Amino acid sequence: MSRSARIVVLRLAGAVPTLLIVALAAFALLEFAPGDAVDAYLAETGGDAGDAGELRRRLGLGGTAWERLAGFMLSLGTLDLGRSVVFSRPVVSVIAERLPNTLLLMASTTLFAAGLGLLAGLLAGARPGSWRDRGLSMTALAFLAVPNFWLGLVLVVAFAVAWPLLPVAGLRSLNAPPGLAATVLDTGWHLVLPTIALGAGYVALYLRTLRAGMITAWQADHVRAAQARGVGDGAVLWRAVTRPALLPTVVIAGQNIGTLVGGSVVVETVFAIPGMGRLAYEAVAGRDTPLLLGVILSATVLVLAVNLLVDLLLARLDPRIGAADA
């Protein structure tokens, strides 16, 4: 079996208990939430309460908790997440519609944060303890303490009132010119502020991770050996110090996918982006339990999928990972 195939198999096997536990927790949530799909349906259609028993039986909501659990698991197996109360549509179709916008925001945030954070981390880690390093590290600590939703609001105030340059809501202009290039440009323009609001903390995270790795690397024997051999400063900094320190930043990126999804809840709410994060909030606000469960389950699958990709990337970067004798 190739290294990548082994990693995929291991990850998928590890995902089974996780998905099972999350599904069970989701079912418990459904059981504890006040009211069920039938109550919601009857409230919506104004139907007769006498139909409730019959409806529950037909939707698999009657019977014992065990029977309901079996029905719930079976419908999950066929990717049926039920009907959304708020949208009166299958949950799967609502999520499919919203997911691309969140993926777009997550991708732009990761690009922005990794780009700026790694550059700043390189500047800080190149000379640990210098004034430049101290300044950058303190700034990073401050970035980590800024609430993302508040930063978003401050940006909205700044760019809606004081300096109306960038769009502060949605992902597309109503009067955008047609054509693919124009649409991409328009959406990218709309993504600037939400990306900054969501990404500021991650800039700091990448900076701190790269810097910490570089500080460890500076003390390694192979760095001193390279310096003793007369290898140029630039080559030592890049090949012996920075490259090994990049690996942990990839690990950190994978570990923080979940917080990125969580952060998108508030940031999408602030910037009126119709994504999955705002959907989670709409589900809670509308007491739409099936929709909320759908969002939780798909967010979990998203995290597992991204972690798998990160593992494959790590294996490409580091030949020790996933080797047969490891």
Added chain:
Amino acid sequence: MRDDLLGRAALTAQGLIGLSLLLAAAALALAAPLLLPGDPFDIVARPLLRPLADPAHLLGTDRLGRDILAMVVHGARPSLMTALSVAAVALGVGMAAGAVAGMLGGVADEVIMRLADAVQTVPSFVAALAVVSVLGPSLPGLIAALAISAWTAPARVVRSEVLRLRGAAFVESSLLLGRGRIPVALTVVLPNAVTVALALSAVIVAGALLSEAALSFLGLGDPNRPSWGALIAEGRQVMRTAPHVIIAPGVALFVTVLAVSLVGEGLAKALSKQTS
């Protein structure tokens, strides 16, 4: 050695600044009813007074004419209270779970760690939304919603520390005296693994402060208390003409989280000096 960890953390520059800021915030929060007596939600002046315009209302008033300084100072109470409770619950549950998992091994270890894996896969803020939506917006509901994801990090570090200590002579001798593995895990092994978990406390408190504010911002906090997140949410309607309404609670939140992070930096520094 564990008792003076905070003391030595305070000796680092970051730790000293952080601890002073945090103590100041805590003192303000505790003294709020004395400093600014009365209900912070009372309407006391004309609406949207600018900061410094009236010495009686230093930070101005909101769209209803309520004193922003009073609401921000009183708002420190629910925010700090929630964050500290979350850290206490998460550390307590996490350390106990980690100690039991590490000491018992086998099925118990497998179950606890798989549970931790699952919890860490679900985005914690989305999980918190779900828990609040079931338990309702209240202080205990918020604490449960945030602690449910926060216990895994202390559980992991304590577990690996316990695995390291499991074979030590003082543990073996306690077991030979005929005490059960769980009592030994909690009373003999755990106290030696506390330090590594305490270093995480700052991260947990900072995260809980930010998440509590975000939940309150979405309207899922305790509606009867002026928490910072809720103040920011209320200011949204008028922020384009009166930005001071969202600036004050946001800065309070930012400074508090920064103070906690600084204490965390100091703790980490003190801890790394201790182990090296």
